[in-house]
Amino acid sequence: MTTPANNLVYERPEAFTETPTHYCPGCTHGVAHRLVAEVLEEMNITDKTIGVAPVGCAVFAYNYFDVDFVEAPHGRAPAMATGVKRVLPDRVVFTYQGDGDLASIGMGEIVHAAARGENLTVIFINNANFGMTGGQMAPTTLPGMKTSSSQNGRDVETQGYPIKVSEMLSTLEGVGYCVRRSLHDPKNIRLAKKAIRTAFETQVRGLGFSMVELLSTCPTNWGMTPVNSLKFVEEHMIPAYPLGDYKISDAIKQIKI
Amino acid sequence: MPKELWKGNEAIAEAAVRAGLEAYFGYPITPQTEVLEYLSRRMPELGRAFVQAESELGAVNMVYGAACTGVRVMSSSSSPGVSLMMEGLSYIAGTEVPAVLVNVMRGGPGLGNIAPAQSDYNQAVHGGGHGDYPRIVLAPASVQEAIDLTVLSFDLAEKYRMITMLILDGAIGQMMEPAEMPEMKPVHRQDFDWATNATMGKRERRLLTSIYLNPLDEEQTNLRLLNRWKEVQANEVRYKEYFIDDAEIVIVGFGTAGRVALSAVRTAREQGIKVGLLRPITVSPFPTERLSQLTGQARAFLVTEMNMGQMLDDVQLTVRGRVPVEFYGRPGGVVPFPDEILNEIKRINSAPTAGHTDARDAWLTRMTAQV
Structure with missing residues (x-):
């Protein structure tokens, strides 16, 4: 007869608080949060981690992680994280940003934090829209995709083209680790976790800027069921935003996890 | 310490270092750039943090991040750059963390020019960022005072968990004067009970x-800020008076405009005119109480500024029409000569106005006639 303890297959990571999240049903923010929390716990760095929350759906990320947190102005998380990390270089500092925050208003801050090779880890959630404000077009919105501010579908002639952030940042010397993963199925979630682990390992070793872009769902604003949202990621997001390792410096390739 | 010849901007930078500055984040802009340049060498040699940010937006948010850890941190800029920092200042105020910002003001609005001006008084004292928040604003009139107030600004920012701004015009930033530096103070990280520097398991x-x-929580926050501001008003008002004891005409001017006015006051005194000068050092909190006392003594006030009359409004709010208030300003990056202010003193001395004319309107009429 097994006791509950050795039958335990799933529990709350210690880096999580007991606060229920405010995220919509089917949204993959919760998965991304959990992966980060598991990595902090596995690396035994929870106590020395400081998080930087964005403006967007993840504005309340600070309620869910049991670590010190600061809340940045919209898009400025990489600058704020730079300020924290430069005075506390032995701490682990990460930002958690959506695509409106990082790829629209915060493009200057993210590019320059990456170019300076700041020893930060960035978790970048790409769900192709502004979630918090009700599903407006983001720089990552797919061509033709309908959002509340591109109601006829994103017209690239007048509204421009999607920005491929991982590809762009990977051209910068200061970047140590820059990959894109997806959260649409268990296999990809496992790969995403490994990438998040590698990103934090990059920081702990002082090997430069690290970012994991995570293709995510937004069932509420996409107007889809959670299951159909996962299919949308697989069928439409991944072709536009190919998964892959855009930059892994030689030193990071040596890291064995 | 002996007196040395210091350039204003570099003096501020070194004074901040000696006050225990642990991190500086800035962006080049004239006439402030020497602060950034000086610290790009000085901070690394002391093993302290220095980053030339990608923009003033970046700089102020780096300040915000470092401020949250409880270290002494500052940035500096000039008028257009400070406008960009207003978002960050509002957040810093709302988060109640200490930070120091130096604005070496230039002529505006817009790109304006790089000449000395005081046209950001309202932005610093009354506005700037969104939301209800008070902030401490210090206005030095010499390189020595810039040094002393830089050191003080860190103490005030920490004591009240509040932004402390230094506003000086480009003239003080750029000119060299003999000045005495304080002793080097070792960096002492205070163990603030609010700092987000990681739990370290403790x-x-x-x-x-x-x-x-x-909204009820935000309202409580606003009220907490206001109550803290009441303490600042009660304890931190600073000003300097010159020839004030028997003054019948009192000039009110800050920074360089106050300093130029002092030259005019000295000359007027030689000519037997009973004129004195009140020079606010804290333009926020404003020396309202002292000015109110002087309202019982003076028969007229003359406000001198290097703008279109921004502190003028604060003087008028305090004087409340009890005696005439006159104004003389040179906006746009023009520094008044002592003679110009002397002429104003003489005009007021010989023919005091009835006080029913709007001070700014009357000045504008005189200025328009001149030009």
Whole structure:
């Protein structure tokens, strides 16, 4: 007869608080949060981690992680994280940003934090829209995709083209680790976790800027069921935003996890 | 310490270092750039943090991040750059973390020019960022005072968990004067009970944010800021008086405009005119109480500024029409000569106005006639 303890297959990571999240049903923010929390716990760095929350759906990320947190102005998380990390270089500092925050208003801050090779880890959630404000077009919105501010579908002639952030940042010397993963199925979630682990390992070793872009769902604003949202990621997001390792410096390739 | 010849901007930078500055984040802009340049060498040699940011937006948010850890941190800029920093200042105020910002003001609005001006008084004292928040604003009139107030600004910012701004015009930033530096103070990280510097397994986690979704919580935050501001008003008002004891005409001017006015006051005194000068050092909190006392003594006030009359409004609010208030300003990056202010003193001395004419309107009429 097994006791509950050795039958335990799933529990709350210690880096999580007991606060229920405010995220919509089917949204993959919760998965991304959990992966980060598991990595902090596995690396035994929870106590020395400081998080930087964005403006967007993840504005309340600070309620869910049991670590010190600061809340940045919209898009400025990489600058704020730079300020924290430069005075506390032995701490682990990460930002958690959506695509409106990082790829629209915060493009200057993210590019320059990456170019300076700041020893930060960035978790970048790409769900192709502004979630918090009700599903407006983001720089990552797919061509033709309908959002509340591109109601006829994103017209690239007048509204421009999607920005491929991982590809762009990977051209910068200061970047140590820059990959894109997806959260649409268990296999990809496992790969995403490994990438998040590698990103934090990059920081702990002082090997430069690290970012994991995570293709995510937004069932509420996409107007889809959670299951159909996962299919949308697989069928439409991944072709536009190919998964892959855009930059892994030689030193990071040596890291064995 | 012996007196040395210091350039204003570099003096501010070195004074901040000696006050225990642990991190500086800035962006080049004239006429402030020497602060950035000086610290790009000085901070690394002391093993302290220095980053030339990608923009003033970046710089102020780096300041915000470092401020949340409880270290002494500052940035500096000039008028257009400070406008860009207003978002960050509002967040810093809302989060109640200490930070120091130096504005070496230039002519504006817009790109304006790089000549000395005081046209950001209202932005610093009354406005700038969004939301209800007070801030301490210090206005030095010499390189020595810039040094002393830089040191003080860190103490005030920490004591009241509040932004402390230094506003000086480009003239003080650029000119060299003999001045005495304070002793080098060792960096001492205070163990603030609010700082987000990671739990290190020793305490509960902390959160620093300016978000209060429940309006009642935000209201309480606003009231807490206001109550703290009342303490600042009660304890931190600073000003300097010159020839004030028997003055019948009192000039009110800050920074360089106050200093130029002092030259005019000295000459007027030689000519037997009973004129004195009140030079606010804290333009926020404003020396309202002292000015109110002087209203019982003076028969007229003359406000001198290097703008279109911004502190003028604060003087008028205090004097409340009890005696005439006159104005003389040179906006746009023009520094008045002592003679110009002397002429104003003489005009007021010989023919005091009835006080029913709007001070700014009357000045504008005189200025328009001149030009």
